[in-house]
Amino acid sequence: MTTQLPLWVTIPGSLLLVIGGLLTLIGSLGLIRLRGFSARMHGPSLGNTLGGGCVLIASMLTSSALLDRIVLHEIIIAACILINSPITAMLLMRAASYRAIARKQNDRAAASD
């Protein structure tokens, strides 16, 4: 652990870390608690994006204070998460509804045989 972090990093960094960790835990807990795929979809895509953003801002603050200059690398990861999460959610939801329709058609074809 580092020896000296200034006050303007410690307080917002700690708050953001606690909030980000809790939000990520809530988002992932939705994977277990919720029933059905379309309900389960919401937990990670909301909670993980917000929690990840909080942790990324905390990391940006910490590395800026440690290196004594403004460090903005984490914006790349944040952009990745921000692009990733809605696209994955949309594609997975389309895949789920497509698979449900296909299975229903298969059942109907098997029943009529």
Place this chain on the structure above:
Amino acid sequence: MNAVFAGALWFAQLCLLLAIACAAFRLLRGPAAQDRVLALDTLNVNCMLMLLMLGMRSSSTAYFDMALLMGLFGFVSSIALAKFLLRGEVIEP
């Protein structure tokens, strides 16, 4: 003052450990394939955040590169898996 930050880091890592356990549970016994893909995506993001927290704890910049790679590859792999579920093929002619 740094004890506060170390405590917050410890708490956040504990939360992320539980989140990874939740995602792994759903990955192991998801009823359908799309549940497993969603759980894998969540697991990837959680592990990436865990790496960032390890980097904050050890104040080294090598962890950031690993987290960036995990983010990029997670993006590609989630989209490829979802596309495969949707069309049965990843790259169409």
